[in-house]
Amino acid sequence: DAGITQSPRHKVTETGTPVTLRCHQTENHRYMYWYRQDPGHGLRLIHYSYGVKDTDKGEVSDGYSVSRSKTEDFLLTLESATSSQTSVYFCATTQGPENTEAFFGQGTRLTVV
């Protein structure tokens, strides 16, 4: 298995509070992604990174921000959590432009109450 670790694995938080999810990889992969999974929608891209300090928005980026200060870490922040952000969040990586296989973390179940 690719060394992708998400933390925390489960979190319950209150509406309006900030939340940060962490993705850590030991594979030295260039690209990193955050997806959210919701019933009836599959996985949807929130943000992605194509290198240290290089990030871009995905399909559902509103309400989320990301940072990547080191190759191995990609952080997803919900500045002020809302109930609509209750979801399962997946981090993924790909090695580089010539590689197509994506490796996924175990997912983080976030509940906003």
Added chain:
Amino acid sequence: AQTVTQSQPEMSVQEAETVTLSCTYDTSENNYYLFWYKQPPSRQMILVIRQEAYKQQNATENRFSVNFQKAAKSFSLKISDSQLGDTAMYFCAFMNRGSARQLTFGSGTQLTVLP
């Protein structure tokens, strides 16, 4: 933008039988990749099979094979000799060749293999 459509939210199959999961996609690109991912109850995303759009030959991985129809933008997954361990959510996904390798997923098909 690409879209991926899986029109079968749920399917079931008897153990040892064959089942086909459907997927259609829409893109204006000519070079791309298509994937089927499996997500068992453990929630782990597992790559099942990959197809490169410029290859006419359909990909095969053991009991899993695809029927790739580029002109029709169709990419179905056939599972032969279904096993109880095949019970999972299956996602069809699209990746643009020239992109930063992000995936666009369909909504998924929940497959249940019945004993």
